[in-house]
Amino acid sequence: MQFRHWKLGVKFTVAVGVVFALMAAGNLWSMSVILSLKSDLDDVSRNWMGRIIAISEINRSTADLRMRQLRYVASDSLAVLQEQGAEIITLIDQINNNRDTYEELRRISTRKPADSLYEWGLYDAFDRNWDAYQTDILSVIQSKLVGGALQTVIIGSDPPGDIFDSIRVSLNKLVEINKSYAVKAADAAEARLQAFRVASEILLIGSILMSGVFTIVIVRLITRPIRKLVAAAGQVADGELDVRLDIDSRDEIGNLAASFNVMTRALRDSRDRSVRQSAELQRQHSELQAAHLGLASQKDETDRANRGLADALHKLREAQEELLMKEKTAFLGQLVAGVAHELNNPAGALMSADDVSRRILNRLQAINAQRPEATAEVAPLIKSLENNLEVSRTAAERIRDIVSSLRSFARLDEAEVQQADIHQGIDSSIILLGTEVPNRITMTKNYGDLPRITCRPAQLNQVFYNILRNAVDAIEGQGAIAISTETDGDFALLRFSDSGRGIPADRLQQVFGFTLGQGAGRVRMGSGLIASYSIIQQHRGDIAIESTEGVGTTVRIRLPLGRS
Amino acid sequence: MRAVCTIVLLLLAASASAQQVAIIANRSVPADSLSQREVLDIYSGDVRTWKNGVPVVPFDLSQDGVVRDTFYEYLGKKSSRMKSIWMKNLLMGECQPPRTVDNEIKLLDQVSATPGGIGYLSLQSVNDSVKVLTVIAGSPAPD
Numbered sequence: 001m002q003f004r005h006w007k008l009g010v011k012f013t014v015a016v017g018v019v020f021a022l023m024a025a026g027n028l029w030s031m032s033v034i035l036s037l038k039s040d041l042d043d044v045s046r047n048w049m050g051r052i053i054a055i056s057e058i059n060r061s062t063a064d065l066r067m068r069q070l071r072y073v074a075s076d077s078l079a080v081l082q083e084q085g086a087e088i089i090t091l092i093d094q095i096n097n098n099r100d101t102y103e104e105l106r107r108i109s110t111r112k113p114a115d116s117l118y119e120w121g122l123y124d125a126f127d128r129n130w131d132a133y134q135t136d137i138l139s140v141i142q143s144k145l146v147g148g149a150l151q152t153v154i155i156g157s158d159p160p161g162d163i164f165d166s167i168r169v170s171l172n173k174l175v176e177i178n179k180s181y182a183v184k185a186a187d188a189a190e191a192r193l194q195a196f197r198v199a200s201e202i203l204l205i206g207s208i209l210m211s212g213v214f215t216i217v218i219v220r221l222i223t224r225p226i227r228k229l230v231a232a233a234g235q236v237a238d239g240e241l242d243v244r245l246d247i248d249s250r251d252e253i254g255n256l257a258a259s260f261n262v263m264t265r266a267l268r269d270s271r272d273r274s275v276r277q278s279a280e281l282q283r284q285h286s287e288l289q290a291a292h293l294g295l296a297s298q299k300d301e302t303d304r305a306n307r308g309l310a311d312a313l314h315k316l317r318e319a320q321e322e323l324l325m326k327e328k329t330a331f332l333g334q335l336v337a338g339v340a341h342e343l344n345n346p347a348g349a350l351m352s353a354d355d356v357s358r359r360i361l362n363r364l365q366a367i368n369a370q371r372p373e374a375t376a377e378v379a380p381l382i383k384s385l386e387n388n389l390e391v392s393r394t395a396a397e398r399i400r401d402i403v404s405s406l407r408s409f410a411r412l413d414e415a416e417v418q419q420a421d422i423h424q425g426i427d428s429s430i431i432l433l434g435t436e437v438p439n440r441i442t443m444t445k446n447y448g449d450l451p452r453i454t455c456r457p458a459q460l461n462q463v464f465y466n467i468l469r470n471a472v473d474a475i476e477g478q479g480a481i482a483i484s485t486e487t488d489g490d491f492a493l494l495r496f497s498d499s500g501r502g503i504p505a506d507r508l509q510q511v512f513g514f515t516l517g518q519g520a521g522r523v524r525m526g527s528g529l530i531a532s533y534s535i536i537q538q539h540r541g542d543i544a545i546e547s548t549e550g551v552g553t554t555v556r557i558r559l560p561l562g563r564s
Numbered sequence: 565m566r567a568v569c570t571i572v573l574l575l576l577a578a579s580a581s582a583q584q585v586a587i588i589a590n591r592s593v594p595a596d597s598l599s600q601r602e603v604l605d606i607y608s609g610d611v612r613t614w615k616n617g618v619p620v621v622p623f624d625l626s627q628d629g630v631v632r633d634t635f636y637e638y639l640g641k642k643s644s645r646m647k648s649i650w651m652k653n654l655l656m657g658e659c660q661p662p663r664t665v666d667n668e669i670k671l672l673d674q675v676s677a678t679p680g681g682i683g684y685l686s687l688q689s690v691n692d693s694v695k696v697l698t699v700i701a702g703s704p705a706p707d
Contacts, residue, residue, distance in 0.1 A: 085655040085656075088655055089655050093652075099645075127642060127644050130644045131642070134648065134651060135626070135647060137651065138661055141655065
């Protein structure tokens, strides 16, 4: 796997590891050199010097031994013998110890100098000579003390002496050669040390440089991408979303860069989405505005419709009331017609009975004239009868008039539009007012030359009745009502004036509304005037009221004649 | 091929001349074999009597040679070292060094004649007058 894809931790570890490894290698090398130097010096001190010392000691000891042996041989007392013998033993021990040392040093020495065979030859020669020398000394010593008695031993030729000299020569040569080895080793150590010092310095400088280089490389490997990242982040912060990092590495920084790119792309997408959404919102806003305007106009329409509905409702209510009124009227009409019809028969019966009674009266009067003797008794009876007949006749005529008025008033069979005589209607209304009219109220009629008017007579009669009823109720005690009619172009003008208490100005506004009227002792709904207003309206006419409190009220009606 | 044959012959010759040394003892000696340690003790003067109380009398060859070298190699000590030991024993009055004889025939005579005697010589020199305690297979003779 390529270096640049290693994780940061790995990179650091590797870099540091390499540096440390180099340093460690340098250290190890130094240490190995030092150890070599130490071994060299050891060699010099312990090995070569040791050997030199050992051999020198053997040399000295053997020399001393030779002297002791001669003394031993020449001694003439057991004490001396023993003394010298003891010394000899000591010396032998020393010699053998030094031999051991030397041989051990040889054994453990890993050096193989070129002339080590020569050295071994020298030592071997020493060993053989030493062996021969000891053989001789042994026999001499044996012959000195025989059976516990001192013997005098004459030394003639001194083979031991010759051997001894050879020994010394070998030993000296051994010393020399070991000295030369020591010098060589010391020189080698010196050279090694020098070389080491130089190499060490080079290594130190080299490792410093290398550490520096490594550090710079590594830092740059890290900081360069990071700088790129920071720059890119800055650009994104400024709003440039088209940035793309190209850090081709799979370590943490590479991953960061990849994430950065992903994030930037996401930001770009998001921004684009936002732009689109904003445009969309803008469009929707415009649509909403248009819709709002549409709704506003719809609202206006709806308001209009509502108003229309309210009007319609109002009209419906009016129509409802009208219908109610009509129903009431119809019912009343039917009732009245029924009553009138019923009354007709008895009224007719009365009239005919009256007729008969009159004839009888005439007969009686004729008879009375023929019998003057009974006149004093009969004449008052006939007079009384005449009077009663008059009363009943008047009453019957009244009944007949009322019935007739009722019928003409109701005019149920005449509910449709027709040509009618207004005056007739007014008259029948007057009759229905009752006896109050002639008693306390003076009725003045001033009829003009009205033709028959196209109208609904029953309804108009209702109007006239209502007006006259109100006029009568408004008059307390004595009073007058004046009715006048005339034509005015295509219209008929009707005027009803009374001298009643009048209507207060504030109530005049509501008079065609639903108000409580105050008749003399009676409480009546003013809805009659609503119906009147409605009826006149239907006839395409006008109705107006003028009133002065305490003076009187005048109702003016204008009706189209219906001529066409 | 000729070189190989020559080398093989030389090796055979070398092995043939490998000296076999026998450690012999007087027939009365109450031992039929000895370990190397025991032989060393005897020749160092540490063991001075046999089991039957007869004093040990070791013999040594005076002439340098393969037999001598083989024996001392077997003992594990150089002859000069042994001589030091003998000298110390002698001076301290402990015991006498082994008796030295000139040649193998004399040694054979001496050992067979000395009760408690023990010595060494080349195997081919051995005869029935003595008993063989150990046979040392020596190293080939140096050139």
